[in-house]
Amino acid sequence: MMMELMPVWLQAGAGNPLREFLLENILTGLSEAWRPLVADLLTWSLTCALIMGIVQVTMLYCTLLERKFVGRIQDRIGPNRVGYWGLLQPFADMVKMLTKEDITPAVAHRSVYNLGAILVVPPAIMVFAILPLSLGLVASDLSVGFLYFISVASVVIVPIFMAGWGSRNKFALIGAMRAVAQTVSYEIPQVLSVVGVLLLAGSLSTGDIILAQGTVGSGAQASQGFPGGWFILTQPIAFVIYLMATTAEVERTPFDIPEAESEIIAGYHTEYAGIKFGLFQLSQYFMTIASAALGSVLFLGGWMSPFPGGLLQTLGPLNLGFFWMGAKTLLLILGFMWLRGTWPRLRSDQLMGFAWKVLVPLSLANLLITALLGWLLHGWWNASGAQGLGRSAVVVVAFLAANGLLLFGAMLGFGRLRAKGGRPDIRFEATGVGSSVEGAA
Amino acid sequence: MVDNWGFIAVLTLVAFTVPLIGLALSWLLRPHRPGPIKQTTYECGLETIGDSWVQFKVQYYLYALIFVLFDVETVFLYPWAVAFLGLPLFALVEMVIFLGILAIGLIYAWRKGALEWV
Amino acid sequence: MAMIPLWWYLMVAAGLFTIGLYGALVRKNAVSVLMGIELMLNAVNVNAVAFWRYVSPTAKAAAGADRPVGDFVVGMDGQVFAVVVIALAAAEAAVGLAMVIALYRSRRSFNLPQMDQLQG
Amino acid sequence: MSQQTVVQLVFGVMAALSLGGAMGVVMARTVFVSALWLILSFVGVAGLYITLGAGFLAVIQVLVYVGAISVLILFAIMLTEDVMGDEHPNNGQVGLAIILLTPLIFLLGKWGFTANWPVKAAAILPRSGLSVDAATAAALPGALKTGDAFLVPDSVAYLGRVLMTEHFLAFEVVSVVLLVALVGAIVIARD
Numbered sequence: 121m122m123m124e125l126m127p128v129w130l131q132a133g134a135g136n137p138l139r140e141f142l143l144e145n146i147l148t149g150l151s152e153a154w155r156p157l158v159a160d161l162l163t164w165s166l167t168c169a170l171i172m173g174i175v176q177v178t179m180l181y182c183t184l185l186e187r188k189f190v191g192r193i194q195d196r197i198g199p200n201r202v203g204y205w206g207l208l209q210p211f212a213d214m215v216k217m218l219t220k221e222d223i224t225p226a227v228a229h230r231s232v233y234n235l236g237a238i239l240v241v242p243p244a245i246m247v248f249a250i251l252p253l254s255l256g257l258v259a260s261d262l263s264v265g266f267l268y269f270i271s272v273a274s275v276v277i278v279p280i281f282m283a284g285w286g287s288r289n290k291f292a293l294i295g296a297m298r299a300v301a302q303t304v305s306y307e308i309p310q311v312l313s314v315v316g317v318l319l320l321a322g323s324l325s326t327g328d329i330i331l332a333q334g335t336v337g338s339g340a341q342a343s344q345g346f347p348g349g350w351f352i353l354t355q356p357i358a359f360v361i362y363l364m365a366t367t368a369e370v371e372r373t374p375f376d377i378p379e380a381e382s383e384i385i386a387g388y389h390t391e392y393a394g395i396k397f398g399l400f401q402l403s404q405y406f407m408t409i410a411s412a413a414l415g416s417v418l419f420l421g422g423w424m425s426p427f428p429g430g431l432l433q434t435l436g437p438l439n440l441g442f443f444w445m446g447a448k449t450l451l452l453i454l455g456f457m458w459l460r461g462t463w464p465r466l467r468s469d470q471l472m473g474f475a476w477k478v479l480v481p482l483s484l485a486n487l488l489i490t491a492l493l494g495w496l497l498h499g500w501w502n503a504s505g506a507q508g509l510g511r512s513a514v515v516v517v518a519f520l521a522a523n524g525l526l527l528f529g530a531m532l533g534f535g536r537l538r539a540k541g542g543r544p545d546i547r548f549e550a551t552g553v554g555s556s557v558e559g560a561a
Numbered sequence: 562m563v564d565n566w567g568f569i570a571v572l573t574l575v576a577f578t579v580p581l582i583g584l585a586l587s588w589l590l591r592p593h594r595p596g597p598i599k600q601t602t603y604e605c606g607l608e609t610i611g612d613s614w615v616q617f618k619v620q621y622y623l624y625a626l627i628f629v630l631f632d633v634e635t636v637f638l639y640p641w642a643v644a645f646l647g648l649p650l651f652a653l654v655e656m657v658i659f660l661g662i663l664a665i666g667l668i669y670a671w672r673k674g675a676l677e678w679v
Numbered sequence: 680m681a682m683i684p685l686w687w688y689l690m691v692a693a694g695l696f697t698i699g700l701y702g703a704l705v706r707k708n709a710v711s712v713l714m715g716i717e718l719m720l721n722a723v724n725v726n727a728v729a730f731w732r733y734v735s736p737t738a739k740a741a742a743g744a745d746r747p748v749g750d751f752v753v754g755m756d757g758q759v760f761a762v763v764v765i766a767l768a769a770a771e772a773a774v775g776l777a778m779v780i781a782l783y784r785s786r787r788s789f790n791l792p793q794m795d796q797l798q799g
Numbered sequence: 800m801s802q803q804t805v806v807q808l809v810f811g812v813m814a815a816l817s818l819g820g821a822m823g824v825v826m827a828r829t830v831f832v833s834a835l836w837l838i839l840s841f842v843g844v845a846g847l848y849i850t851l852g853a854g855f856l857a858v859i860q861v862l863v864y865v866g867a868i869s870v871l872i873l874f875a876i877m878l879t880e881d882v883m884g885d886e887h888p889n890n891g892q893v894g895l896a897i898i899l900l901t902p903l904i905f906l907l908g909k910w911g912f913t914a915n916w917p918v919k920a921a922a923i924l925p926r927s928g929l930s931v932d933a934a935t936a937a938a939l940p941g942a943l944k945t946g947d948a949f950l951v952p953d954s955v956a957y958l959g960r961v962l963m964t965e966h967f968l969a970f971e972v973v974s975v976v977l978l979v980a981l982v983g984a985i986v987i988a989r990d
Contacts, residue, residue: 164571164572168568219590220591221591222587238577238584241576242577245572245575246572246576259568259572262569267858267859270862271858277870278865311632316642318642318643323643395587476676481667487638487642488657492653494645495646619878619989625874629863629871630769630980636762637762640955643956644958655967655970665978666982675989686911686916689910691814691817695844704895705889705896708888711830713872714824714837714872715824715825718824724860728853729851730916762962763973766863766977769980770976773981776872
């Protein structure tokens with residue numbers, strides 16, 4: 121029903137009004153064989169331009185926001201000289217990066233060194249293809265959407281490795297090794313934590329995942345999603361694991377060991393200056409934004425309004441989906457910045473141990489519980505014919521209780537493990553990360 | 562389906578032009594005065610000792626190893642998860658066995674100290 | 680009438696396989712030999728998926744709750760085959776590279792011609 | 800017509816990537832650069848999967864080969880000191896290999912090109928959910944009638960169901976293989 125309100129402007133192929141308009145009014149002179157194709161290509165190019173515009177502007181102002189926000193946390197003002205409230209600061213930074221001299225170390229493997237800087241950006245842009253801006257405003261609603269995101273994002277480690285190796289600098293290579301080891305370690309909890317969500321949504325497509333979160337109180341069948349509302353309600357532990365793993369994936373503080381400036385200068389981009397250094401920053405910010413957007417799609421209902429009954433979902437003829445999507449994404453980005461402003465960096469061994477010994481077992485257990493509970497609840501409402509709000513309430517309460525039990529068991533288990541003293545170098549309490557798991561309850 | 566991937570093909574091309582535009586702009590604007598001191602390897606002002614392509618310890622490989630096997634596991638996990646709610650309980654049992662076998666691997670790696678960062 | 684004839688894929692797969700085999704045969708370096716084997720596995724997969732798409736799918740009556748009787752779906756055998764091959768390639772790479780590392784540790788060399796302990 | 804040209808162009812690019820990458824693997828002097836070419840080849844093969852309508856496999860190809868196996872290879876290279884390789888990366892078998900492989904590529908090419916593969920009409924359908932037209936119905940053996948919905952499932956859920964029912968043995972065997980590989984590789988790599 122809402123689909124009719126919002127034409128599929130970004131959707132590729134037939135049905136896109138922009139494409140229809142081009143076909144009927146602009147491309148009339150072309151031969152029949154080429155007309156649809158040219159219309160497609162034009163629509164896609166315009167869509168790309170739109171996405172790039174939105175992402176670039178968001179990225180530029182994220183840098184400013186981050187400096188302001190972290191500044192406030194640390195009792196500073198942050199940039200305030202260039203433009204009112206520092207609003208032109210990002211552009212000043214950009215000009216500085218562009219005009220700085222580019223220095224290539226004499227011993228570097230030139231082609232690998234340069235290609236590393238170039239190739240680090242495209243994957244960070246390509247992941248935006250599957251992120252919806254609003255209802256019907258998703259450029260490419262792939263049936264393998266989430267997996268596409270994860271796999272394209274995982275490609276970034278290759279240019280990082282190229283940068284580290286091509287620089288022929290010890291610190292750069294150590295940074296690259298650390299970056300890759302950390303990224304791959306945290307990729308596993310990241311993908312495992314989301315499996316529960318996908319199981320409940322019954323699809324990998326981002327559009328379907330969001331729609332599956334809008335079935336609170338409805339009589340929707342399981343094939344259209346699990347009637348538990350936003351997945352943060354049914355999968356709170358998975359949400360926290362996802363956030364932590366994502367922070368590590370994009371190598372932000374407290375997981376920024378790959379570029380720990382007090383230990384290894386700047387990690388894999390030590391030798392890069394000027395615009396090439398800027399490209400690494402660009403890629404990192406893009407990935408941060410994309411991961412936050414994906415988090416809001418997976419757990420926070422994407423473009424859905426947070427109010428019951430779809431209140432404020434539309435304002436007159438306007439669908440406010442893009443506003444809610446943006447707000448939720450911004451919320452998660454602010455969360456990342458908050459982490460950066462307040463947490464100390466972890467140690468390498470703590471970092472790796474935390475991924476493999478805490479997050480992976482926890483997400484595996486969460487997955488099993490989700491599958492079992494999902495199957496039981498599914499059978500229950502099929503048998504009893506339960507519907508509506510009552511069913512949603514039962515689902516949410518059951519999942520919250522299961523998550524609470526899981527958390528309790530996990531704390532007990534990890535506590536006992538530590539008490540046995542078998543592994544003296546894992547001190548969860550020293551990292552403070554254990555307490556954030558606790559905070560998820 | 563075809564349309565969706567078509568868009569991604571276009572986006573890929575656009576994504577590759579972005580860094581190239583940046584590099585081209587910078588190439589037009591920036592100064593270029595290389596010197597032997599400037600082009601030395603950055604090491605906090607010290608001379609680099611030995612080759613920079615150093616040998617790493619096996620720990621890195623062990624992490625990558627466990628990662629690869631769990632990555633492959635997720636390949637099988639995703640189709641299962643998506644199909645799960647339409648399947649009989651047998652599917653859950655199968656997956657529990659699958660995960661159980663891999664969990665044995667994780668426990669083994671843990672016990673053998675392959676997860677320790679030394 | 681298909682957009683791309685089947686034999687195009689077969690040619691690419693044949694090329695990949697041959698290049699991979701060449702790499703596996705002529706390289707001194709053990710890691711390079713493994714890379715050649717990975718290329719060959721990729722060639723096999725390309726073939727499997729191409730045949731899945733063009734030849735193997737005897738349409739069979741759809742089974743399962745969400746498909747009405749009378750619809751036909753293409754079997755997924757080729758895709759399952761490819762997924763399993765990918766899994767095996769990962770296992771092969773893991774063990775193979777572990778052996779390379781172990782050999783390197785004992786012989787301080789990467790090169791296969793020097794791995795001649797078994798020669799009498 | 801025009802769409803066919805573009806699809807064929809995309810195929811050409813992907814084939815060039817995979818074959819060119821493969822050539823790079825066997826030609827590069829440095830092992831590290833060789834591995835980078837290998838990654839390019841993997842990406843090309845993923846593109847070929849997309850042109851074949853196997854989106855899931857394409858994504859998996861990138862995830863496992865580019866994101867995981869290549870990391871394994873790069874780490875293995877980093878664990879050994881002579882990352883620069885040496886001046887003569889090939890052994891003495893180049894001539895022999897070429898003599899052996901020339902007939903192989905010739906035969907593979909001949910079989911691929913001339914064999915009368917029973918190509919099914921399903922291959923013609925560009926996307927899922929299309930109705931069967933008269934020509935397709937005539938081309939397909941079996942009980943397909945004009946107008947039947949014919950699905951080339953791109954759906955991951957369908958693959959999941961097949962894995963859990965028809966192919967569950969392969970599914971479980973894979974887990975055992977992965978376990979054995981994990982244990983074996985740990986034992987071998989750590990002395």
